Amino acid sequence: MRVFSRLTMLAALAVVALAACAAAAQVPTGHWQSPASGTYTNPALGGAEFYLNIDVANDGSFRGVWGRYFCTAYPGAYGISMYSCTQTGAERVSGRFAPGGTGTIVLDKLGRSAFTWTAPRAGELAIDLPKTWQGDEQILYRARMTRDGKIKPAAAPGAEGPVLSAVALYRAFKQDETAALARYRGQTLELEGLRGALIELSSGGAAIHIPDGFTARALVLMFADLNEVRDIPEGAKFRFKCTVESFDYQYVHMENCSVVR
Helix, strand or coil, X not given: CHHHHHHHXXXXXXXXXXXXXXXXXXXXXXXXXXXXXXXXXXXXXXXXXXXXXXXXXXXCEEEEEEEEEEEEEEECHHHCEEEEEEEEEEEEEEEEEECCCEEEEEECCCEEEXXXXXXXXXXXXXXXXXXXXXXXXXXXXXXXXXXXXXXXXXXCHHHHCCCCHHHHHHHXXXXXXXXXXXXXXXXXXXXXXXXXXXXXXXXXXXXXXXXXXXXXXXXXXXXXXHXXXXXXXXXXEXXXXXXXXXXXXXXXXXXXXXXXX
16 A cells, blocks of 8 residues: 555656646747847837847746837838837846746836737747836837847748749849839739738828848738738738739839738
8 A cells, every 4th residue: 555655646746747847848948139129110119129138947937137229210111211229228127937928027127017928930939018017108018039139030932832922023023123014013913922010001001011031021012901901910921912003112012902811
């Protein structure tokens, strides 16, 4: 009976140990760091980002520094301002990641908040705080990190599969702008591409960038209604129908866009 009890206890301890190991494996351990600088087309994104440089222990606890981004604006294409942001300041930060995508964070001089975390791509970590965690002042609610502080561009579509039709159109313009304009200008095309940056427009619409590998802005799609595209996650593949307008600033500008469901 004693032997049986000891075996039962050992088995129970083994189960607890395995569960603890599994829980630890579900948190993003090691070193993580936000980029020291970045460029945005949406000023709300620039104001929402904050800088993190942290080390995460096996139990999910972390310590490090946090900072803000200082942004300056300059004019871009079609009257859309660009915002160049650089990390500034360094205050202490601590907290804990929990398995399942939740956690808590303490930012010196700002306070404590719950957060959610995800891994958008391999080697990337995203932390989101509630937008209203500082009351009505909706700033400092998200951080994006990699191991070395450099956000990796998406791989070229042709490297892992067939070239998407949106990318094929862009490459046709890059190869021979005059011939492509003669063939496609004014044409309404149904294409497939990856959703890049989304810019909310004052008119209630949205502009979406479609990337081609390291080129973040190969096509620019103009949608009249932001709600039509709001729920398409960044990096997702989707189908759309647009009219080809022009090829300026080295990207294809497309109007009257709609999502093909």
